[in-house]
Amino acid sequence: MTDVINTMPGMPRAVPLESETPKPAVDAITGEKHRSEFDVEINGTVGKPLVDNAKMSSRNCDVFYGDKQAIFGVDLDIGNNEIIAMIGPSGCGKSTFLRVLNRMNDTISICRVTGEHTLDGEDIYGKKTDPVLLRARVGMVFQKPNPFPKSIYDNVAYGARLHGLASNRSELDDLVEASLIKAGLFKEVKDDLQKPGTGLSGGQQQRLCIARAIAVDPEVILMDEPTSALDPIATATIEELMDELRSNYTIAIVTHSMQQAARVSQRTAYFHMGKLVEVNDTDKVFTNPEHQLTENYITGRFG
Amino acid sequence: MEIGQHISQRYNEELEDIRNQVLKMGGLVESQAEQAVKALLESDFELAKTVANGDEAVNQMEIDIDEECTRVIARRQPTASDLRLVVAVVKVITDLERIGDEAEKIARYSKKLAKKQKITTMHSELSHMSQLVLTMLHDSLDAFARLDAEGAVGILGKDQQVNVELDNLSRLLITFMMEDPRNIKNALRVSWCARSLERIADHAQNICEYVIYLVKGKDVRHTSLEHIRSKYFPYDIEDGEE
Numbered sequence: 352m353t354d355v356i357n358t359m360p361g362m363p364r365a366v367p368l369e370s371e372t373p374k375p376a377v378d379a380i381t382g383e384k385h386r387s388e389f390d391v392e393i394n395g396t397v398g399k400p401l402v403d404n405a406k407m408s409s410r411n412c413d414v415f416y417g418d419k420q421a422i423f424g425v426d427l428d429i430g431n432n433e434i435i436a437m438i439g440p441s442g443c444g445k446s447t448f449l450r451v452l453n454r455m456n457d458t459i460s461i462c463r464v465t466g467e468h469t470l471d472g473e474d475i476y477g478k479k480t481d482p483v484l485l486r487a488r489v490g491m492v493f494q495k496p497n498p499f500p501k502s503i504y505d506n507v508a509y510g511a512r513l514h515g516l517a518s519n520r521s522e523l524d525d526l527v528e529a530s531l532i533k534a535g536l537f538k539e540v541k542d543d544l545q546k547p548g549t550g551l552s553g554g555q556q557q558r559l560c561i562a563r564a565i566a567v568d569p570e571v572i573l574m575d576e577p578t579s580a581l582d583p584i585a586t587a588t589i590e591e592l593m594d595e596l597r598s599n600y601t602i603a604i605v606t607h608s609m610q611q612a613a614r615v616s617q618r619t620a621y622f623h624m625g626k627l628v629e630v631n632d633t634d635k636v637f638t639n640p641e642h643q644l645t646e647n648y649i650t651g652r653f654g
Numbered sequence: 655m656e657i658g659q660h661i662s663q664r665y666n667e668e669l670e671d672i673r674n675q676v677l678k679m680g681g682l683v684e685s686q687a688e689q690a691v692k693a694l695l696e697s698d699f700e701l702a703k704t705v706a707n708g709d710e711a712v713n714q715m716e717i718d719i720d721e722e723c724t725r726v727i728a729r730r731q732p733t734a735s736d737l738r739l740v741v742a743v744v745k746v747i748t749d750l751e752r753i754g755d756e757a758e759k760i761a762r763y764s765k766k767l768a769k770k771q772k773i774t775t776m777h778s779e780l781s782h783m784s785q786l787v788l789t790m791l792h793d794s795l796d797a798f799a800r801l802d803a804e805g806a807v808g809i810l811g812k813d814q815q816v817n818v819e820l821d822n823l824s825r826l827l828i829t830f831m832m833e834d835p836r837n838i839k840n841a842l843r844v845s846w847c848a849r850s851l852e853r854i855a856d857h858a859q860n861i862c863e864y865v866i867y868l869v870k871g872k873d874v875r876h877t878s879l880e881h882i883r884s885k886y887f888p889y890d891i892e893d894g895e896e
Contacts, residue, residue, distance in 0.1 A: 610731055637733045639871030649733045652659040 393623065397641045398631035400620070402430040406571060406601040407452055407489075412466035414447050414456065421447050425466075425627045427620060429571070434593060434602040436616035436633065438609060440648065443622040445605045449573050452603065453489035454482045470571070487514055490564035494576040496556030498548030498563075503540050506548040506559055507531060510567035526566060534562035535592050554585025561592065565600075572596065574604040578611065590615050609649050613637045621645045657739070665730055669739060672722050676743050676750075679715040680795040683750045683757070686712065687791060687854060690760040691784040694847055695777065699768040705761035712754035716747045735868075742868040746798060749857040749864075753791065756850040756857075763843040770840055776826060780848065783819040787851045787858075790816070794858040794865070803869035806862035807887055811879045816855040823848050 401408075405428035414422035422444045429435050429452075437445040447456070454475065456462040468475050475485055487510065498506050507527045510516075517523035527544070531537035536558040540551070548559050557577060564572055574593075578586040593602055593615050606612050612619050612633065619636040621629045621644070629642040640646045647653065657673060658666045686708055693702035723740050726732060732740050790812050797805040827841045866874050866886070874882045 609733065613733070638737060640734050646734050647659075650736045651661050651665065653661060 393626045393628055396627045396630060398629045400427045400630040402428045404431045406431040408469045410467040412451060415463045417461045421625055423625045427627060429601060429603055431601055432597055433618060434597055434616045435618045435620060436612035437605045437620045438612050439622035444625040445622045446575055449575055449603060449605050452573055453486045453491055457482055487567045488569055489571040490569035491573045492560050492564055492577045494579050496553060496560050498556050498559050500549055502545045503548045504544040507562050507566045514567055530562040530566040533565050534558045535588060536562055554581045557581060557589060571601045576605055576607060668726055672743055675719050676746060677799055679747060679750050683712055683754050684791055684795060686754055686757040688788060690757040694760055694764040695781055697768040699765055702761045702764035702768060706758055709754050709758040712751060716751040719747050738868045742864040745864050746861050749860045753854050753857045756854050759850045760847045763847050767840060767843050776844055779823045779826060784851055786816055787855045790855050790858045794861040797865045798861060801869050803866045806865040807882060809862045810859060813855045813859050816852055820848055820852045
């Protein structure tokens with residue numbers, strides 16, 4: 352019955368998470384002890400998930416893939432002009448949550464998102480919200496650089512043309528140049544703008560994708576492991592770029608590299624098995640985390 | 655707080671090894687301090703000589719542990735409690751090395767004092783003060799070994815007692831010097847020993863502050879004892895009132 356109610360969109364959760372029956376310490380059938388990570392209970396989020404100057408807000412976020420629940424009641428604000436890092440083991444829901452923020456999960460037919468999600472206070476899942484326009488305001492950079500099979504110029508100009516951001520050729524030229532400069536790529540490609548974007552190195556391709564995301568003048572940039580396929584130098588370039596972009600944009604980054612989270616972000620959110628365990632200032636998370644599970648994860652211990 | 659449980663067994667061993675080395679260094683320094691005090695009180699020239707020559711081992715341990723900590727930082731990028739452990743260790747061994755230096759100084763003055771007249775007149779005062787200091791040192795090392803923040807906070811503030819003892823001893827020494835100027839040389843040596851003991855107490859207190867940092871994640875240096883207790887150990891106060 353609980354499942355039926357919980358799967359109905361817009362319904363409040365029938366049973367609060369805290370009262371979910373805890374898993375028994377010993378498996379009834381096999382008699383084996385469950386892995387110790389179950390021993391630490393997650394009762395809500397510790398730390399400061401909410402901020403005063405929220406750019407984006409999620410309340411009571413549940414995500415389901417078919418019958419399987421991937422995210423359980425996440426409340427999280429993303430502050431204006433901050434970089435928030437989302438960390439956690441594989442399958443903890445951090446990427447899924449990131450994709451909630453620009454409705455990328457819409458493209459997965461069995462995926463269903465509930466809860467309230469706002470950008471500048473406007474409901475991003477409202478009937479009036481056009482996902483294409485939303486994604487222009489909330490851009491995304493993926494793990495693997497994915498330039499279009501077009502010239503460098505057209506890659507960057509694509510979104511601007513789609514959204515009609517430039518009225519003539521010279522405006523478009525300026526926009527492409529400005530975006531490439533912001534992405535720190537212009538110097539390297541200024542004589543090769545008509546060459547295919549796919550011919551660039553991995554790090555350059557990723558910066559091209561960032562330039563493409565910036566070109567439509569987004570307010571928020573979501574990054575899903577943007578440097579996991581790059582070498583340390585390209586990674587450092589992109590991290591430096593993120594720091595520069597922070598003055599104009601709000602950035603949420605999912606990363607498996609804890610050192611990267613520690614280097615680039617102001618706040619860090621730790622996800623574990625679909626729940627948001629802890630959100631705190633990055634300095635605090637990496638020196639004195641509040642939750643035992645966060646401590647175990649960032650110090651590389653068993654759960 | 656636990657050191658083990660890392661997915662990397664090797665990492666467990668490295669941190670465990672650092673901790674064991676610090677305990678070993680602590681044991682060595684404590685013994686140096688004890689022996690120095692013994693040599694002073696018993697005017698034992700040979701013992702004083704041994705202690706004065708023993709400081710080299712302490713110095714070498716500081717260098718070795720420092721190196722190991724640097725290696726762990728470079729290779730493991732420790733975070734959270736692991737990071738605090740490494741930072742605390744680097745600081746603790748600095749204080750341990752200084753305690754070793756003070757013990758060496760006491761031993762050197764003891765060598766000179768042993769050859770001259772006995773320091774019987776100040777024996778009981780010196781003995782009392784050194785017991786106080788050695789207990790503080792022992793307890794602070796114990797708190798570090800057990801990662802016992804409550805124990806550590808209990809030691810903070812005890813240096814006040816040591817300071818009172820030092821003042822008393824100084825007054826006594828001044829009288830002694832005024833009685834006969836020929837006493838001045840030795841009285842100064844005793845005074846320097848007392849000063850060294852007082853410094854050892856200060857270093858022991860520093861170690862306690864690092865233990866609190868390590869366990870609680872709070873830097874309590876240059877903070878009043880009342881503030882530390884009320885903010886980080888509230889239940890201690892409740893116990894006290896009952």
